[in-house]
Amino acid sequence: xxxxxxxxxxxxxxxxxxxxxxxxxxxxxxxxxxxxxxxxxxxxxxxxxxxxxxxxxxxxxxxxxxxxxxxxxxxxxxxxxxxxxxxxxxxxxxxxxxxxxxxxxxxxxxxxxxxxxxxxxxxxxxxxxxxxxxxxxxxxxxxxxxxxxxxxxxxxxxxxxxxxxxxxxxxxxxxxxxxxxxxxxxxxxxxxxxxxxxxxxxxxxxxxxxxxxxxxxxxxxxxxxxxxxxxxxxxxxxxxxxxxxxxxxxxxxxxxxxxxxxxxxxxxxxxxxxxxxxxxxxxxxxxxxxxxxxxxxxxxxxxxxxxxxx
Amino acid sequence: xxxxxxxxxxxxxxxxxxxxxxxxxxxxxxxxxxxxxxxxxxxxxxxxxxxxxxxxxxxxxxxxxxxxxxxxxxxxxxxxxxxxxxxxxxxxxxxxxxxxxxxxxxxxxxxxxxxxxxxxxxxxxxxxxxxxxxxxxxxxxxxxxxxxxxxxxxxxxxxxxxxxxxxxxxxxxxxxxxxxxxxxxxxxxxxxxxxxxxxxxxxxxxxxxxxxxxxxxxxxxxxxxxxxxxxxxxxxxxxxxxxxxxxxxxxxxxxxxxxxxxxxxxxxxxxxxxxxxxxxxxxxxxxxxxxxxxxxxxxxxxxxxxxxxx
Numbered sequence: 001x002x003x004x005x006x007x008x009x010x011x012x013x014x015x016x017x018x019x020x021x022x023x024x025x026x027x028x029x030x031x032x033x034x035x036x037x038x039x040x041x042x043x044x045x046x047x048x049x050x051x052x053x054x055x056x057x058x059x060x061x062x063x064x065x066x067x068x069x070x071x072x073x074x075x076x077x078x079x080x081x082x083x084x085x086x087x088x089x090x091x092x093x094x095x096x097x098x099x100x101x102x103x104x105x106x107x108x109x110x111x112x113x114x115x116x117x118x119x120x121x122x123x124x125x126x127x128x129x130x131x132x133x134x135x136x137x138x139x140x141x142x143x144x145x146x147x148x149x150x151x152x153x154x155x156x157x158x159x160x161x162x163x164x165x166x167x168x169x170x171x172x173x174x175x176x177x178x179x180x181x182x183x184x185x186x187x188x189x190x191x192x193x194x195x196x197x198x199x200x201x202x203x204x205x206x207x208x209x210x211x212x213x214x215x216x217x218x219x220x221x222x223x224x225x226x227x228x229x230x231x232x233x234x235x236x237x238x239x240x241x242x243x244x245x246x247x248x249x250x251x252x253x254x255x256x257x258x259x260x261x262x263x264x265x266x267x268x269x270x271x272x273x274x275x276x277x278x279x280x281x282x283x284x285x286x287x288x289x290x291x292x293x294x295x296x297x298x299x300x301x302x303x304x305x306x307x308x309x310x
Numbered sequence: 311x312x313x314x315x316x317x318x319x320x321x322x323x324x325x326x327x328x329x330x331x332x333x334x335x336x337x338x339x340x341x342x343x344x345x346x347x348x349x350x351x352x353x354x355x356x357x358x359x360x361x362x363x364x365x366x367x368x369x370x371x372x373x374x375x376x377x378x379x380x381x382x383x384x385x386x387x388x389x390x391x392x393x394x395x396x397x398x399x400x401x402x403x404x405x406x407x408x409x410x411x412x413x414x415x416x417x418x419x420x421x422x423x424x425x426x427x428x429x430x431x432x433x434x435x436x437x438x439x440x441x442x443x444x445x446x447x448x449x450x451x452x453x454x455x456x457x458x459x460x461x462x463x464x465x466x467x468x469x470x471x472x473x474x475x476x477x478x479x480x481x482x483x484x485x486x487x488x489x490x491x492x493x494x495x496x497x498x499x500x501x502x503x504x505x506x507x508x509x510x511x512x513x514x515x516x517x518x519x520x521x522x523x524x525x526x527x528x529x530x531x532x533x534x535x536x537x538x539x540x541x542x543x544x545x546x547x548x549x550x551x552x553x554x555x556x557x558x559x560x561x562x563x564x565x566x567x568x569x570x571x572x573x574x575x576x577x578x579x580x581x582x583x584x585x586x587x588x589x590x591x592x593x594x595x596x597x598x599x600x601x602x603x604x605x606x607x608x609x610x611x612x613x614x615x616x617x618x619x620x
Contacts, residue, residue: 075620077618183618183619183620184618185616185617185618186616186618202598202599214524214527214528215528217524218524218525218528218569219569248612248615248616249616254612254616255565257608257611257612257615258605258608258609258611258612259528259529259608261607261608261611261612262599262600262604262605262607262608263598263599267611269615269620288512288573289512289572289573290572294572295568295572297571297572298567298568298569298571298572299568301567301568301571301577302558302564302567302568302571305558305567305579306495306496306558306559306564307495308387308493308494308495308496309493310385310493310579
């Protein structure tokens with residue numbers, strides 16, 4: 001097993017910055033890949049221990065390339081998640097002034113997050129999309145464009161300077177990244193975990209999605225993400241990518257997963273992992289009646305009823 | 311243990327007729343009691359093996375005396391149920407003609423079921439309530455009243471004749487009786503069973519009853535009876551007497567009972583017993599996803615996910 005992590009490259013992007021927040025990266029080789037798919041395929045092929053890719057963006061929503069790979073490709077599991085606040089710097093060659101900027105570049109995903117800033121500060125600048133924000137910075141370094149939107153951390157690497165920092169149209173713009181590996185036993189529960197699954201409905205009927213959600217609601221489980229994705233079987237055919245609070249070793253979660261397995265055409269388990277947005281201390285107590293202790297006590301009671309001892 | 315069954319007397323009532331449909335009564339002494347409560351207390355005191363009492367009437371609804379005893383008295387369990395179609399005969403002393411009937415008598419529960427017949431056929435007859443239909447027949451025999459509404463089977467016992475039979479205002483008027491004993495292991499499932507429980511809500515909140523019903527619905531369990539009864543804690547405080555399809559040894563039922571136990575203030579298990587209205591052949595297949603096999607398969611799948619083997 002090579003001690004390397006694949007990630008969506010190139011170097012110097014938000015993805016690499018997010019990846020480096022994981023302590024275990026200190027002892028791993030980090031290898032950039034040109035696409036989400038190639039990074040995940042490196043894991044499937046055993047060339048990398050895990051892959052680190054974006055999965056959700058608070059401005060644009062789910063990253064469909066990543067979701068579709070997890071939904072339909074050879075099975076993989078999520079082991080960690082990282083949330084990174086995304087703010088852009090305007091990187092220019094040293095000495096460039098705002099008034100001298102005629103062209104700006106960045107990855108297309110950056111555009112919705114800098115659009116208002118551009119309108120106000122550089123209304124006449126021409127937008128040129130680049131393969132990544134880091135690539136845009138490189139093209140500025142090479143003189144092809146005047147300015148790039150990228151993470152401030154990219155300035156040093158490309159000999160640029162940040163003319164402006166903290167650019168973000170939406171407050172609290174965040175991107176969520178996941179560390180994905182081959183299926184194995186999930187990490188132990190921390191008390192503040194998430195479980196990800198993909199659900200395929202058995203047939204289309206009124207209340208079908210409501211029935212699926214009922215399996216969570218009945219056990220007092222909150223959902224953090226519900227994203228529908230086409231199954232490829234034609235218009236109107238969707239599967240559901242769901243992130244739920246809790247760990248598969250929590251009784252309420254395992255019972256909900258059993259219920260879903262019974263009523264769905266198929267369920268793909270995508271892992272249980274510590275949530276990045278809160279710690280155990282931030283977690284609300286589980287809804288009354290849904291703690292492991294209450295599950296055990298209820299099972300004991302039913303066993304006594306089955307025996308006529310009560 | 312005395313091999314005797316207590317039942318709501320006197321002799322010669324619908325209750326006795328219903329009780330005698332149970333094959334095991336051939337080898338038991340059948341002892342009439344003056345009230346539901348005294349029959350049930352005989353079981354609690356160990357004087358009788360079981361008690362046979364009415365619990366539900368298709369015209370009048372739940373028999374509250376019986377329900378309240380099962381809800382609040384020392385715990386008992388239902389082991390059998392019997393459905394009896396109730397049609398009345400008009401019993402008179404031999405030779406009496408319709409035109410000669412000035413007074414009619416029966417138990418008050420009979421009145422709603424013969425009201426229309428009386429209006430049409432004996433509009434001027436005076437109604438006199440009796441302690442039971444059998445008692446009314448006895449009073450006719452003794453000359454106190456001219457006619458009694460009772461089961462046709464009561465005629466011979468009291469030297470009367472049936473001037474008219476098959477009297478019933480409501481089509482398919484039925485009474486449901488239950489055989490009640492001290493708590494013990496329920497009878498083995500037959501494939502067409504019912505499970506009875508009493509539920510006390512933890513607190514009154516919007517959607518509270520809907521949450522209770524959701525525990526059944528989520529597992530594809532149909533309810534046959536839902537009857538609310540005051541808890542005695544003041545106006546608006548009710549518990550719920552519920553009969554559900556299935557046996558406590560069915561996985562879908564045991565899981566629903568566990569769910570109720572977790573969310574309710576209290577649950578009283580009243581037994582699982584063969585249903586009288588249908589046999590296994592009449593039963594619909596359980597809703598897809600709720601068979602024991604599907605529960606076992608789903609539990610196996612979750613265990614594999616917990617191990618990372620899938």
